[in-house]
Amino acid sequence: PLGLGMGSGGCGRWEEEKKEDGVKWMQLEHRGPYFVPLYEPLPEDVQFYYDGKPLKLSLATEEIATFYAKMLHHEYTTKEIFQNNFFHDWRKGMTSEEQEIIKDLDKCDFREIHKYFVEQNEARKALPKEEKQKLKEEADKIQEEYGYCILDGHREKIANFKTEPPGLFRGRGEHPKMGMLKKRIMPEDVTINCSRDSKIPEPPEGHKWKEVRFDNTVTWLASWTENINNSLKYIMLNPSSKLKGEKDWQKYEVARRLKDVVHEIRAQYRRDWKSKEIKKRQRAVALYFIDKLALRAGNEKEEGETADTVGCCSLRVEHIQLHPQLDGQEHVVEFDFLGKDSIRYYNKVSVEKPVFRNLQLFMKNKDPTDDLFDHLTTTFLNKHLQHLMDGLTAKVFRTYNASITLQEQLKALTNPEDNVAGKLLSYNRANRAVAILCNHQRSIPKTFAKSMQVLQEKIDTKKKQVEEAQEEVKKAEDEYEDTKDAKAEANVEKKKKLLKRLEEQLAKLNIQATDKEENKQIALGTSKLNYLDPRISVAWCKKFGIPIERIYNKTQREKFAWAIDMAGEDFEF
DNA sequence: CGAGAGACTTGGAAGAATGTTA
DNA sequence: TAACATTCTTCCAAGTCTCTCG
Incomplete structure (x- = not known):
């Protein structure tokens, strides 16, 4: 229904006719948001208990209870603010009869509900291949139908075409609103933005949109107000889009x-x-x-x-x-x-x-x-x-200092004599310098210590192999010394080759370990995605013959298509 | 001019997909 | 081929900065 895609790439995609000041597009057509499925009640045998006794909840109350039950073992639910906010909002959604009974969160037992969802999850994971394939196809179909729009003749991917499901608000840090109920978004909450002459999206059966507008000075396709902070949320284009x-x-x-x-x-x-x-x-x-x-x-x-x-x-x-x-x-x-x-x-x-x-x-x-x-x-x-x-503006300094730091660090750290792994280590180190500057941190991965140990063991094993190979070479050389025959000579070459290969493997493992250790608490993603001019990286790859896939994955290559298109090896930030 | 609304970028974590290993 | 680790993708919260209105 949305017509054929234009594909990405193609020359001239990044230079098109100038638009009037403030105008973002001439044509915008899409299907509107995809609404997450409505609540499905729990099976009869999955029960909520209050004060030790089973209690059948009304549909609305049960739904909110499942939000909490799903998070039961999460750290959030141990926090008093979270509990209080949840309980307050939950009680607001209860019938008056339920309000009479459920007065103390400590007497609420969500464990059976929690267990049910855990099992559901496991069941889904254990599904036979064909079933999984079927689910995948259904998801793809939704993506095909709702996940793209037409903007000025180009078929473009949408970033977040689904409405956010209802649930409990999870703020970061000591957020005073953590645990509050995030309401379900209905078509009646949603404002659609598209072009006047486009096929206007149909609201779901029996519903209508809050508003349809035709504002080409903004880039969003749909918006709604969320109830936690009373701020707007938008459906916008994917970073791969031209816009x-x-x-x-x-x-x-x-x-x-x-x-x-x-x-x-x-x-x-x-x-x-x-x-x-x-x-x-x-x-x-x-x-x-x-x-x-x-x-x-x-x-x-x-x-x-x-x-x-x-x-x-x-x-x-x-x-x-x-x-x-x-x-x-x-x-x-x-x-x-x-x-x-x-x-x-x-x-x-x-x-x-x-x-x-x-x-x-x-x-x-x-x-x-x-x-x-x-x-x-x-x-x-x-x-x-x-x-x-x-x-x-102030934020430009962050962008500038991040990008210039990457460029300088790449210059200082890259050794043209290094192999690809060595050069990539230099790249990561340059990237890391920026992440440290911008204070991009991550929590240490749960498996860090263990996987570091595994890697260390691998290194030790490899070291032994290298030592053995060295002796093998020596032995072969001695034999050649004695016999001087062609077979022994060939054997020396063979053993040397093996040694060289093992040494290379060891070096690679050592690089891996260094990189991992240095990266323990540093998050590289944000700077890579938002602060580093991709043309610096593209130029570096071209200059040192590193395939671009080694530093950018598929999504990143799509986002940075413009830079990959235009930057030569001599690009200077 | 100051507060609030609005639009857009930036952020780490969680979940899903994929790769590796026993 | 199951179990586990790693990487990719999605999610949605939390910033920045501009505009509007009284």
């Missing part, structure tokens, strides 16, 4: 423009450290942090609505400690705060003396919970940046 790709390209072009003026900007904020206006001084110190440490801007947040996290402009006095002297360094600032997603930022940095002096000044006569930059807002900072360079 997103061009935006991505543009982002890196802005960052490249910063490269030309960054020296001047740095000189200016150094001058501003001495400004008579406190506001300017705070701005200059904050900008120094944003530039040097790749901190996020740090918008103000509504207190009590979200986890207590901060960025640069929202740092509080309690988040830094000043050490005139520390570990042989001067003017050390010790940062310790929770950033985005409640990821801890901990860093000790030696700063320039005027910065240190200014910080002392900003902290004077303040409580720990007072804002460090009390005269500064992100709006004020960004206004200033906009004035320094068209399109410049």
